[in-house]
Amino acid sequence: MHTDTPWITTPLTAELLRGAVELEHTDRGVLPHRLPGWARAQCPDGQLAMAESQPSGVRLALRTRATAVELDTLPLKRVYPGAPPRPDGVYELLVDGRPAGQGTVNGGDTVTVDLTGGPGGVESGTPGTLRFTGLPDREKDVEIWLPHNETTRLVALRTDAPVAPVPDRGRKVWLHHGSSISHGSDAAGPTTTWPALAASLGGVELVNLGLGGSALLDPFTARTMRDLPADLISVKIGINLVNSDLMRLRAFTPAVHGFLDTLREGHPTTPLLIVSPLWCPMHEDTPGPSAFDPEGLAAGQLRFRATGDPAERAAGKLTLGVIRDELARIVEQRAADDPHLHLLDGRELYGEADHDELPLPDGLHPDAATHRRIGERFAALAFAEGGPLAASAS
Structure with missing residues (x-):
């Protein structure tokens, strides 16, 4: 001092x-x-x-x-x-x-x-x-x-x-939940995680429940979100369920419904955006669990690899492709009675062509430049005029 x-x-x-x-x-x-x-x-x-x-x-x-x-x-x-x-x-x-x-x-x-x-x-x-x-x-x-x-x-x-x-500026509160990517893994700093960038561009107040390794459709997370004040809600679902090999398709579908049911108990008409997984080659068609790559560690690098067998999809094992398809089906089913429910395909934020240009350094997590790209795209797709969160963000 x-x-x-x-x-x-x-x-x-x-x-x-x-x-x-x-x-x-x-x-x-x-x-x-x-x-x-x-x-x-x-x-x-x-x-x-x-x-x-x-x-x-x-x-x-x-x-x-x-x-x-x-x-x-x-x-x-x-x-x-x-x-x-x-x-x-x-x-x-x-x-x-x-x-x-x-x-x-x-x-x-x-x-x-x-x-x-x-x-x-x-x-x-x-x-x-x-x-x-x-x-x-x-x-x-x-x-x-x-x-x-x-x-x-x-x-x-x-x-x-x-x-x-700081006085209340009247900005809408955006409540977001996701995995380590939403948490900000490998971002350059706290204001340049993709949710922080998107919130700044969208003019909203961020409450970030991105939880590294822990976006697992936990009921207590849904109840926490149900009870928090929010004008806008988004939930990014997928990668942690695959890389932890936590559940099969039979459990996944009712778990998603249960999570959304709980959110709607506290926020019955709040714009709610479901975001499916970003592109991640190792788990597009190969189930989890993920494991650390021992060759990478031996070389002083932290990398991940998929250890599942693609044939196990027949037994209900989850891949990112399976999750995207099922989330699309669930949202379409529910949207008939819930006009404020929307879906964003995560590949619109980071797809195969993006991976060719900006590959995931450790196989799972985006780098700082990719966080910026995802944040800018989310703001343009979700908060801008015509987006599913646009009316409440203005």
């Missing part, structure tokens, strides 16, 4: 945060969650716990004249034995909606994640400080987007002028 700055410390409350579903107050800081406590209690899965606590789409939103902002945080750094080191999580600053800086926080806790067994024990560390200075000396909206892929406890907020919550 600069000793010559007249710092004002402001409590970190829900009014100053957007995109979080719940805040957990701990003795080491405030931990934003993207699933409520009752939902987390229903599934003691390490992957889900890690994903929902990573604050994708969560941001501090302040109205202030401050020219300097300091944020003490306690990040959770992940170490994957045998895999390349992970870069520190990126924080991004927006001033009146425009990019104005980036930063990282050193220190924090460390967890070692076994590539086959999930997260292990946590080694405690100390908080670090994020600092932005030289902000314009006027009333302005300041947003600090937290790292989309790094669990972050908020310890203290200091500014050189008072802060207040």
